[in-house]
Amino acid sequence: MHTAIGRFLQYLRVERNASELTTKSYREDLALLADYLAESHGGEPPAPGDITVLDLRGYVAAMHESGYAKTTIARRLASMRSFFRFGQREGWTKSNPAKPLRSPRKGRSLPHFLSAEDIGRLLQSPSADEPSGLRDRAILETMYSAGLRISEVVALSDGDLDFPAGVVRVRGKGRRERLSPIGSYAVRALQQWLRMREINQREASGADSPVFVNRFGCRLSTRGVARMLEKYLKLTGLDLRTTPHSLRHSFATHLLDRGADIRSVQELLGHKSLMTTQIYTHVSTSAIRKAYEKAHPRAK
Numbered sequence: 001m002h003t004a005i006g007r008f009l010q011y012l013r014v015e016r017n018a019s020e021l022t023t024k025s026y027r028e029d030l031a032l033l034a035d036y037l038a039e040s041h042g043g044e045p046p047a048p049g050d051i052t053v054l055d056l057r058g059y060v061a062a063m064h065e066s067g068y069a070k071t072t073i074a075r076r077l078a079s080m081r082s083f084f085r086f087g088q089r090e091g092w093t094k095s096n097p098a099k100p101l102r103s104p105r106k107g108r109s110l111p112h113f114l115s116a117e118d119i120g121r122l123l124q125s126p127s128a129d130e131p132s133g134l135r136d137r138a139i140l141e142t143m144y145s146a147g148l149r150i151s152e153v154v155a156l157s158d159g160d161l162d163f164p165a166g167v168v169r170v171r172g173k174g175r176r177e178r179l180s181p182i183g184s185y186a187v188r189a190l191q192q193w194l195r196m197r198e199i200n201q202r203e204a205s206g207a208d209s210p211v212f213v214n215r216f217g218c219r220l221s222t223r224g225v226a227r228m229l230e231k232y233l234k235l236t237g238l239d240l241r242t243t244p245h246s247l248r249h250s251f252a253t254h255l256l257d258r259g260a261d262i263r264s265v266q267e268l269l270g271h272k273s274l275m276t277t278q279i280y281t282h283v284s285t286s287a288i289r290k291a292y293e294k295a296h297p298r299a300k
Contacts, residue, residue, distance in 0.1 A: 001034050001037070001044075001045040001046065001047060001048055001051075002034060002045075004047075004048045004083075004087065004092055005027070005030045005031070005034065005083070007090070008026070008030070008082075008083050008086050008087075009023055009026060009027055011086060012026060017174070017175055018174070019173065019174065019175055021151060022173075022174070025075070025079070026079050026082070026083075029075065029076045029079035029080075030079060030080075030083055032076070033059060033076070033079075033080060036058075036059045036062060037051065037055060037059070040055070040058060047092070048083075048084065048087045048092045048093050049087070049092050049093040049094070051084075051093075051097055052097055053097045053100055053101070055097070056080060056097050056098055056101055057101065060073060060077070060101060063076070064104075070104040070105070073103070073104050074103040074104055077098060077101055077103050078103070080098035080101075081096065081098040081099060083098075084096040084097060084098050084099075111245075111246070111249040111253075111279065111280070112239070112241050112242065112243075112246050112249060113246055113249040113250040113253045113254075114238065114239070114242060114246060114247075114250045116254055118238055118239075119144060119247075119250055119254075121236050121238065122140060122232055122233070122236055122238060123137065123140050123141055123144065123185075125232045125235050125236050126140070126232065128192075131196045131197075131200060132215075134189070134192050134193045134196050135193050135196075135197070135212060135213075136228050136232070137189050137192075137193070138186075138189040138190045138192070138193035138212070139153060139212055139220075139225060139228070140229070140232075140247070141185050141186040141189040141190070142156075142168070142182060142186045142189070142190060143244065143247045143248070143251075144186075144247045144250065144251055145182045145183045145185065145186035145251075146168060146170070146180035146181065146182050146186070146251075146268075147180070147247075147248050147251035147252060147268055147269050148170060148180065148248065149172070149173075149244075149245065149248060150222045150225050150226065150244040150245065151222055152170050152171065152172060153212070153225065154210075154212060154219060154220050154221060154222055154224075154225060155171055156168060156170075156210070156211040156212065157207060157208050157209060157210055157211060158194075158205055158206065158207055158208070158209045158210075158211060159206075159207030159208065160211070161190065161211065163187055163190075163191065166181055166182055166183075166184075166187060167179045167180060167181050167182065168180050168182055170270065172270040173270070173272075174272075176270065176272075178267070178270045180268060180270075181268075190211070193212075194211070197213065201213070201217055212225075222244075225244055226243070226244055229242070229243070229244055248269070249280070251268075251269075252265050252268075252269060252277070252280040253280055255268070256280055256281060262274065262277055262278065262280075262281060265277055265280065
């Protein structure tokens, strides 16, 4: 089975042009399945063609008993379906044993976001007197200004910045590229940080140079950004449930609250499907409803 998983991952990278993050998720999901099957079969996992629906039902039941979130179980089921579908194409298996399994029904929770006032407090919290503060403010301003994912902001290189046009080139999910506008606050914060970075770094920068670097001059990691945000949340007393993705949620919610149309927000977020963007209309409608109930004399 491990050989089959390796070939499937190669197919994702070469034929599907899947990102490293996507490939990593599939690898982890399928490795956990192989571990379960090896344990349940008393040694080595069976060949893909010998795996049955009952085997996979047992795995799903074990995940439920272990308390895994419905979203996690649904993602692992999707990974299994893709793997066995590829197995059918390659002739390893005659059927897809994961196909009959139903994904758990997921509750649609509204995304957590910050108010415009709280966003302002957060963006002002990094110190402008320190190099790390200038970098951190530039990261936060850019993420909120362009609605970037954490993976997208750390992947930015100097050649992706176009200050005269006020846009950045972003590499999103599935390696899809888009141009995202950035506002004057983000442009100013980026320019201040880049001037400081040039002073502190030893080598000349080029188009491929990472925009955001750590104290060793290497590209900043997603974990580094998450730790940085946590520091400023504690400093400002803001909700600790806030994650880097909450800035993206806040970006979308604030745009819709101020009249942006959903198609434009979809393009700005880089969503492939409008369905993904529509959750923000629920957030926006909720805010409108509260304002209506508060202001209208006969709302209640």
